[in-house]
Amino acid sequence: MTAAEGPADWRARKKAATRKAIQEQAIRLFLEKGFDATTVEEIAAAAGVSHMTFFRHFGTKEEVAAGDDYDPMIGELVASRPAAEPVVEKIRQAFGGGLAQVYAADREALLARYRLILETPALRARLWENQNQTQRHVVEALTKAVGGPPDGLRLEVVVGACLTAAATAIRVWAENPGDTELPELIDRAFAVLREEFGTV
Secondary structure (H helix, E strand, O other): OOOOOOHHHHHHHHHHHHHHHHHHHHHHHHHHHOOOOOOHHHHHHHHOOOHHHHHHHOOOHHHHHHOOOOHHHHHHHHHOOOOOOOHHHHHHHHHHHHHHHHHHHHHHHHHHHHHHHHHOHHHHHHHHHHHHHHHHHHHHHHHHHHOOOOOHHHHHHHHHHHHHHHHHHHHHHHHOOOOOOHHHHHHHHHHHHHHHHOOO
16 A cells, blocks of 8 residues: 555555456456366466455356446446537447547457357356446436436437447457457447437
8 A cells, every 4th residue: 555545545456456367367267268167266266366255356257257347437437428418429438438448458358358258158148238237327327417318218228229339349349350449340330320310
């Protein structure tokens, strides 16, 4: 702990570092041994923690591989956009800003993780749950930012379309990583939404 940070800051930083170590070792083992053949105990040992520490951070192997830690960041970025900005543009800018924070440093880790998800049936099934969770988080952030939507269903549909566009861009990138980089694919996916549905 440095002189500039308090106990809460130090604990948060330590927790984030432990989660990252567990996830990195889990992905490595899943790729080397296969998802089904890798045990929680092996992941914990590789990360230098106990299996109980693993379960303090992740509930299952599926969660460590396919869980989404970015929802709070995306929600904050969406809520911080100008009030008059169309919802599609708010979400595009939030994804772009959030992606810029992690993509340059973690591109290879992100690619390995998403390719693993696409190739593993148990993890592909988790994607739908993740998207629903992200949709709820973004809708809540937008609702709070504008003081309540005039049409809750409309907002749900627009947010759902945006997240499906982003998920499609991620899948295309993971399946063809040498063709086009993910930030460009996400921009192109949102451009399709604007072309098809106009300004919403």
